[in-house]
Amino acid sequence: MSEFRKDPLSNRWIITLDDKNFVPTTGRALPEDLPVKDDICPFCPGNEDKTGKEIHRVSQPKDGWSIRVIPNNNPYLQVETQLKKKGDAVYDIIAGTGANEVIIETPAHNADLENLTDAHAAELIKVYRARMSDLLKDDRLEYILIFKNKGSRAGANLAHPHSQLMAMPVIPKTISDEMAEAQQYYGFKTRCPFCDTLESELASRSRLVKETENFISFVPFASRTPFEMWIMPKHHTSHFHHINDNMCAQLGSLLKDSITRVNKALNYPPYNYMIHTAPSKSPDIPFFHWHIEILPRVKSIAGFEWGSGFYINPTLPEESAEYLRGL
Amino acid sequence: MSEFRKDPLSNRWIITLDDKNFVPTTGRALPEDLPVKDDICPFCPGNEDKTGKEIHRVSQPKDGWSIRVIPNNNPYLQVETQLKKKGDAVYDIIAGTGANEVIIETPAHNADLENLTDAHAAELIKVYRARMSDLLKDDRLEYILIFKNKGSRAGANLAHPHSQLMAMPVIPKTISDEMAEAQQYYGFKTRCPFCDTLESELASRSRLVKETENFISFVPFASRTPFEMWIMPKHHTSHFHHINDNMCAQLGSLLKDSITRVNKALNYPPYNYMIHTAPSKSPDIPFFHWHIEILPRVKSIAGFEWGSGFYINPTLPEESAEYLRGL
Numbered sequence: 001m002s003e004f005r006k007d008p009l010s011n012r013w014i015i016t017l018d019d020k021n022f023v024p025t026t027g028r029a030l031p032e033d034l035p036v037k038d039d040i041c042p043f044c045p046g047n048e049d050k051t052g053k054e055i056h057r058v059s060q061p062k063d064g065w066s067i068r069v070i071p072n073n074n075p076y077l078q079v080e081t082q083l084k085k086k087g088d089a090v091y092d093i094i095a096g097t098g099a100n101e102v103i104i105e106t107p108a109h110n111a112d113l114e115n116l117t118d119a120h121a122a123e124l125i126k127v128y129r130a131r132m133s134d135l136l137k138d139d140r141l142e143y144i145l146i147f148k149n150k151g152s153r154a155g156a157n158l159a160h161p162h163s164q165l166m167a168m169p170v171i172p173k174t175i176s177d178e179m180a181e182a183q184q185y186y187g188f189k190t191r192c193p194f195c196d197t198l199e200s201e202l203a204s205r206s207r208l209v210k211e212t213e214n215f216i217s218f219v220p221f222a223s224r225t226p227f228e229m230w231i232m233p234k235h236h237t238s239h240f241h242h243i244n245d246n247m248c249a250q251l252g253s254l255l256k257d258s259i260t261r262v263n264k265a266l267n268y269p270p271y272n273y274m275i276h277t278a279p280s281k282s283p284d285i286p287f288f289h290w291h292i293e294i295l296p297r298v299k300s301i302a303g304f305e306w307g308s309g310f311y312i313n314p315t316l317p318e319e320s321a322e323y324l325r326g327l
Numbered sequence: 328m329s330e331f332r333k334d335p336l337s338n339r340w341i342i343t344l345d346d347k348n349f350v351p352t353t354g355r356a357l358p359e360d361l362p363v364k365d366d367i368c369p370f371c372p373g374n375e376d377k378t379g380k381e382i383h384r385v386s387q388p389k390d391g392w393s394i395r396v397i398p399n400n401n402p403y404l405q406v407e408t409q410l411k412k413k414g415d416a417v418y419d420i421i422a423g424t425g426a427n428e429v430i431i432e433t434p435a436h437n438a439d440l441e442n443l444t445d446a447h448a449a450e451l452i453k454v455y456r457a458r459m460s461d462l463l464k465d466d467r468l469e470y471i472l473i474f475k476n477k478g479s480r481a482g483a484n485l486a487h488p489h490s491q492l493m494a495m496p497v498i499p500k501t502i503s504d505e506m507a508e509a510q511q512y513y514g515f516k517t518r519c520p521f522c523d524t525l526e527s528e529l530a531s532r533s534r535l536v537k538e539t540e541n542f543i544s545f546v547p548f549a550s551r552t553p554f555e556m557w558i559m560p561k562h563h564t565s566h567f568h569h570i571n572d573n574m575c576a577q578l579g580s581l582l583k584d585s586i587t588r589v590n591k592a593l594n595y596p597p598y599n600y601m602i603h604t605a606p607s608k609s610p611d612i613p614f615f616h617w618h619i620e621i622l623p624r625v626k627s628i629a630g631f632e633w634g635s636g637f638y639i640n641p642t643l644p645e646e647s648a649e650y651l652r653g654l
Binding site: 001002003004007008010011012013015017019021050074076077080089091092093095096145147148149152153154155156164166168169170172173174175176177193196197199200203204221222271272274275276293295300301302303304305306307308309310311312 | 328329330331332333335337338339340342344346348366375402403404408409416417418419420421423431440472474475476479480481482483491493495496497499501502503514520523524526527549599601602603620622627628629630631632633634635637639641
């Protein structure tokens with residue numbers, strides 16, 4: 001029997017059903033025979049001159065670099081654009097001020113997070129932190145979103161492993177919705193709904209996948225897709241970029257662990273992950289708790305999802321978690 | 328140069344840019360050689376016994392029927408389910424009470440809306456109205472969503488032309504978000520933001536595609552996808568099911584006209600359309616105006632869209648409108 005489940009952190013319901021006939025629409029986001037190095041790939045070593053001016057680099061004595069940050073080749077947003085806001089009849093417009101950076105995660109063309117060493121994964125988290133901290137200095141930017149697209153069905157144009165950063169002069173709807181809902185909860189209960197979620201998950205353990213000293217990974221109660229996973233710090237903290245080096249190392253390993261499990265469960269599906277953090281300029285918020293959301297893209301977004309903002313998940317989150325734990 | 332544009336009816340911004348290199352990811356949602364009739368298709372004439380018990384039919388003396396409404400074979404929601412709400416730790420659950428119907432739009436397996444006669448398209452709108460009016464009698468249902476998925480990338484499992492209806496015990500997030508934003512606007516200006524949008528579009532005409540006695544079709548200012556189109560009644564009315572027969576006829580023709588233009592512009596893309604109407608139980612609302620949103624699915628939903636609730640549109644809505652007007 002199906003049921004509506006409400007995401008406690010947003011006004012979003014999903015419909016779960018236990019559909020034994022569900023077949024994921026796709027797997028193998030990358031061709032199996034992808035080379036280690038591709039001559040025409042602008043993200044491969046040796047082709048550094050094909051990208052824009054390097055913004056950040058993690059150097060390696062032997063290979064030159066292990067991680068590079070570059071501007072998007074065809075940037076949607078640019079820091080050079082003057083921040084201007086204007087109206088046009090009933091409409092509102094803001095100039096495309098911001099930044100759009102690409103984080104090349106590894107020199108290896110055919111790698112995924114699961115192939116990186118733990119130390120390399122930790123460096124990647126530190127690069128996310130460094131780029132966020134740097135861009136926070138620009139007072140015009142209200143939000144910095146870090147996300148990853150893996151596989152063309154998840155929106156990636158290039159196979160070489162990379163994440164992206166978008167710094168924007170406006171707070172994303174997803175985040176303001178989440179914050180508004182969390183604030184209502186806090187107003188009523190005087191507790192952070194993310195902390196309550198964490199306690200629920202640690203108490204029941206039915207949706208928990210892994211627990212480390214400072215983090216948990218779990219399948220959320222109202223998962224939008226089969227095998228959706230979230231990573232959440234155990235201690236209340238609203239801004240991602242406040243994590244220390246020890247937590248970067250733990251988060252890198254856990255992100256790698258989570259992606260490896262999703263890859264095994266769904267045969268290397270296309271996926272997205274996004275870091276949800278509090279808006280750049282806000283002080284610590286008692287009702288917001290940063291976290292990472294991982295969404296395997298194995299189900300189409302159809303008219304129901306567009307029209308309702310709800311999702312239909314043909315798998316039970318508790319069963320997905322049990323399966324992921326066993327891998 | 329790119330700019331952020333705010334949808335005046337929701338807290339959603341899109342980034343427009345004028346990308347001359349943009350190539351739609353796909354076209355031809357259906358194989359070109361689709362037969363008029365398919366022996367194993369449960370929606371084709373002669374296979375009526377392969378569907379659940381017929382809910383509604385538009386009879387035709389010669390062919391038996393022109394439109395049929397049936398329950399979804401594998402329904403997510405059922406009226407037989409008792410409405411129960413409960414909590415589980417921090418979480419909220421509602422039993423899957425509701426309805427999930429399929430509207431078979433035509434006996435022809437290979438048709439699209441553009442192939443129907445105007446009279447047939449009018450009948451389809453009347454069927455939408457009839458099913459909505461009927462389900463509104465069930466006091467447990469808070470919202471009735473009618474939508475269409477065309478092509479597998481837009482979420483359709485079967486090629487035979489069909490729309491769907493989901494009746495739910497909870498108001499969709501998309502609608503409550505839109506209403507909350509509209510109410511804020513109304514509180515400030517004492518005018519309906521949809522009516523103001525209509526006036527803007529009729530005044531500038533730069534995004535207008537077609538105007539009839541009672542409706543307009545236009546490319547919205549903050550289009551999420553290339554060639555997104557909306558159809559809106561000219562007179563303020565919050566509930567779709569209040570339309571009269573004359574308006575059904577006009578809407579049928581205009582919906583057909585819009586789909587035909589989108590098909591021509593993008594070579595038969597996958598698409599979704601959704602009817603946005605006010606919640607079932609609410610009286611007339613001064614700040615909400617029903618409308619239809621048509622979304623060609625020619626761009627992936629990636630981490631940016633998931634993480635922000637914003638969209639990147641590589642085409643200028645004004646140019647899309649000009650192109651659509653010329654077809």
